Amino acid sequence: xxxxxxxxxxxxxxxxxxxxxxxxxxxxxxxxxxxxxxxxxxxxxxxxxxxxxxxxxxxxxxxxxxxxxxxxxxxxxxxxxxxxxxxxxxxxxxxxxxxxxxxxxxxxxxxxxxxxxxxxxxxxxxxxxxxxxxxxxxxxxxxxxxxxxxxxxxxxxxxxxxxxxxxxxxxxxxxxxxxxxxxxx
Amino acid sequence: xxxxxxxxxxxxxxxxxxxxxxxxxxxxxxxxxxxxxxxxxxxxxxxxxxxxxxxxxxxxxxxxxxxxxxxxxxxxxxxxxxxxxxxxxxxxxxxxxxxxxxxxxxxxxxxxxxxxxxxxxxxxxxxxxxxxxxxxxx
Numbered sequence: 563x564x565x566x567x568x569x570x571x572x573x574x575x576x577x578x579x580x581x582x583x584x585x586x587x588x589x590x591x592x593x594x595x596x597x598x599x600x601x602x603x604x605x606x607x608x609x610x611x612x613x614x615x616x617x618x619x620x621x622x623x624x625x626x627x628x629x630x631x632x633x634x635x636x637x638x639x640x641x642x643x644x645x646x647x648x649x650x651x652x653x654x655x656x657x658x659x660x661x662x663x664x665x666x667x668x669x670x671x672x673x674x675x676x677x678x679x680x681x682x683x684x685x686x687x688x689x690x691x692x693x694x695x696x697x698x699x700x701x702x703x704x705x706x707x708x709x710x711x712x713x714x715x716x717x718x719x720x721x722x723x724x725x726x727x728x729x730x731x732x733x734x735x736x737x738x739x740x741x742x743x744x745x746x747x
Numbered sequence: 748x749x750x751x752x753x754x755x756x757x758x759x760x761x762x763x764x765x766x767x768x769x770x771x772x773x774x775x776x777x778x779x780x781x782x783x784x785x786x787x788x789x790x791x792x793x794x795x796x797x798x799x800x801x802x803x804x805x806x807x808x809x810x811x812x813x814x815x816x817x818x819x820x821x822x823x824x825x826x827x828x829x830x831x832x833x834x835x836x837x838x839x840x841x842x843x844x845x846x847x848x849x850x851x852x853x854x855x856x857x858x859x860x861x862x863x864x865x866x867x868x869x870x871x872x873x874x875x876x877x878x879x880x881x882x883x884x885x
Contacts, residue, residue, distance in 0.1 A: 566767075570768045571768075572786050572790045573789060574768075575765075575793075576790045576793025576795075577797040578760070580793075580794045580801055581801070582761050583798055584798070584801045587812065587819075587820065588810070588812050590813060590814040591754075592820065592821055595849040596847075599869055602870055603870060603877065606870075608874055608877065612874070612877045614876075623751075628754050628755075630758060631754065631756065631759040632758040632759070632761050632849065632852045632853045632856070633762065633853065635758060635763040635765075636762040636763075636854060636855065636856025637858075638759065639762060639763040639766035640857035640858065641857075641858075643767065644766070644767070651774055651775075651778055651783075652784045654783045655781060655784065668774050671772045671773070671854070672772065672861075676773065676845075677773075678861070682861045688864065691861065691864045693840070693843060694840045694843035695868025695869040695872065696840065696871055697843065698847065698848065698851075698869050699840075699868065699872025699876070700872035700876045701834065701837030701838070701840055702833070702848060702869075703833070703872075704829055704833030704837075704876055706833065707823070709791075709841075709847040709848075713795070714794050716823060717799075718794075718795055718798025718799050718801070718802055719798075719799075719820040720799065723830050724830075726827060726831055730833065730834015731834050731837055731838040733831075733835050733838060734835040734838020734840075735779075735838040735839070737835070738838070739777060739780035740780070742843075
């Protein structure tokens with residue numbers, strides 16, 4: 563039990579993610595979290611206006627159940643299976659974030675500087691969350707997948723399009739953190 | 748409901764694994780893009796290596812899925828522009844709010860409810876993609 567309550571190392575996590583991908587294939591489905599965004603748009607009636615959302619979303623209900631499970635899993639892991647502990651970030655990361663004006667680095671899963679309600683109700687804070695979310699939602703459909711669909715499933719099945727997409731993910735991330743963050747903070 | 752139980756279970760394991768490994772943490776994503784820790788690279792790398800082995804073995808020993816057909820990963824369409832441009836746009840957002848779609852949902856469970864703003868914006872982004880799809884280079 564003690565091992566479960568501690569943070570899990572990468573070499574446990576990675577193989578478990580591969581098993582999750584494999585199980586979904588075994589169940590005749592595929593691992594893709596961002597597809598649910600399209601499904602939710604369709605449920606919301608987007609199909610009436612836009613062709614892209616005109617599909618049988620009921621065939622995707624299984625994936626929404628995966629999402630429901632993921633939310634429950636997040637609750638269980640956070641409230642029942644975790645000793646309160648700081649995220650074991652590298653010294654350099656803590657130093658860099660302190661320089662950006664972040665305090666209490668790693669004491670919660672998400673930084674209060676971006677996700678506390680004070681931050682959400684500030685102009686800059688809400689813009690960061692909205693622009694970030696928008697880019698993820700737009701980019702993932704444009705690229706035809708996200709981390710689960712491209713980085714894990716696509717790379718595991720040695721698909722070139724997924725490799726290109728993952729290179730794009732990293733290029734975008736590096737531009738954001740190294741070039742844009744220093745302007746924002 | 749019975750047939751959905753296995754998907755609920757897989758989802759729960761997914762949520763638990765990503766919280767316990769801290770991969771849902773904005774801090775870990777920041778650290779990854781700063782190349783200051785091996786943690787996230789280890790997770791993605793070992794997931795891909797295990798995934799490659801699982802898929803090769805299942806092909807070799809001809810595993811069938813529960814519907815009776817051979818295990819098959821859907822093939823992505825050929826192309827370049829959409830993958831690189833879409834990828835870069837996704838990456839910019841991923842680094843900005845520190846969450847890709849899986850962790851977005853999982854974070855709700857951890858009580859970080861402001862992630863709902865990010866999810867709403869992601870839905871809008873998906874909608875705008877659907878709206879502009881035919882005008883974009885793919």
